[in-house]
Amino acid sequence: MVRSAIEAVGAYLPAREVTTAELLSRLDLDAPPDLERASGVRARRVRGDAEDSFTIALAAALGALDNSRYDAADLDVIISCSITRTRGEDFCFEPSFALMLRTALGATRAVHFDVSNACAGMLTGVLLLDSMIRSGAARRGMVVSGECITPIADTAVREISQKYDPQFASLTVGDAGAAVVLDGTEGPGIDYVELNTSAAFAQLCLGMPSDQGPGVALYTDNRAMHNESRYLLWTSRQREFLAARGSSFADEGYDYVIHHQFSGPAVELIDKIAEREFGAPVPPGLAVLDKYGNTASTSHFVVLHDALRQGRITPGSKVLMVPAASGVVAGFLSVTIGELRV
Structure with a gap:
């Protein structure tokens, strides 16, 4: 049976680095919280003056094609998944x-x-392209995203005035682009991808124009967002899904897990809950949170590209990707990695 496989991965990180300490020093607070300790984010990349969502996405797409055996003219589908869609100062819809x-x-x-689909955008694009390839509607295509999301951090720096503020999560984001080429294979590839939305949590993380002044802002109720009931959205669905296949978490033999890059301590808690719920160890995690921060919809594939570049993932490795997105979107993607050049 034809399934889709990851044929190539590309990523782009702007050159400019901004540390969490630098951001916190700009806040109008006498004793700001230790955000680096609370989030695990030491630094993030920030767009240059000539960069925007489009240029960042294009750079990632070109990088993926450089690593691919296909040319752009060979692609049947292009799916763009950016949350931010800026060209220059303009936000583009058409x-x-x-x-x-x-x-x-x-x-x-x-x-x-x-x-x-918020920070699950690229996984949503992969779900759609995977379905198109499996159905025969396409032979190969690209899923791409460019996130120029640090303007919400600029707004937060201007507007945060108290030690607990709904804009604090905005200080953990970083700009990045990622692209992945999928094609059809009869060998190892994407085993399955499932996403589910629980709208009961939708109000806990909202991006919108600032309610205090110019600029875009992100408002997150971290205390309500990051708790066991929200984390169980992943484990409960995957346990049911695997049971219906006659399998279990342990049976799947994952080599690595890539969580959405939003909080180191939160991911540690999620893994503890997962081990309890699955009755099995969670595989080693791959992460870039400390040096790149939360890069929104690109995060899983920025991690994958980084791990491949460092030689941490070898051909035949089975990787589980776990999203956590506003909406609230949970789910899982299982993929066996082939020979990839980065």
Whole structure:
């Protein structure tokens, strides 16, 4: 049976680094909280003056094609998954980012569309492209995202005035781009990808224009967002899914897990809950949170690219990706990695 496989991965990180200590020093607070200790984010990358969501996405897409055996003209589909869609100072809805990327890349044959699903955007794009390849509607395609999301940190620095503020999570984000090329295979590849949305939690993390002044802002109720009931959305669904397949978490034999990069301590708690719920050890985690922060929809594939570049993932490794997105979106993606060049 034909399934999709990750044929190539690309990522782009802006050159400029800003530390958490530097951000906190700009706050108008006498004793700001120890955000680095609370989040695990030591630094993040921030766009240059000439960079925006589009240029960052394009750089990641070009990187993926450099690592691929395909040319842009070979792609049947391009799916853009950016939360932020800036070109210069403008936020673009039309034409679609996917169309603009198709034109810039020269992928003239490709069907193109945008998907928006918060920080689960790229996993949503992979779910759709995987389905298109399995059904025979496409042979190969690209899922890409460019996130220029640090303007919410700029707003937070200007507006935070108390030690517990709904904008504190904004100080953990970083700019990045990622792209992945999928093609069809009869061998190892994407085993399954499942996403589910629980709208009861939707109000806990909202991006919108600032309610205090100019600029965009992110408002997160961290105390309500990060608790066991929310984390069980992943474990309960995956346990049911695997049981229906006659399998278990231990039976799947995952070599690595990649969580959404949002909080080191929270991920540690999630893994403890997962070990209790699955009755099995959670595999070693791969992460870049400390040096790149939360890069929104790109985070899983920024981690994957970084691990491949460092030689931490070898061909045949089975990787579990676990999203955590506003909406609230949970789920899981299982993929066996083939020979990938980075």
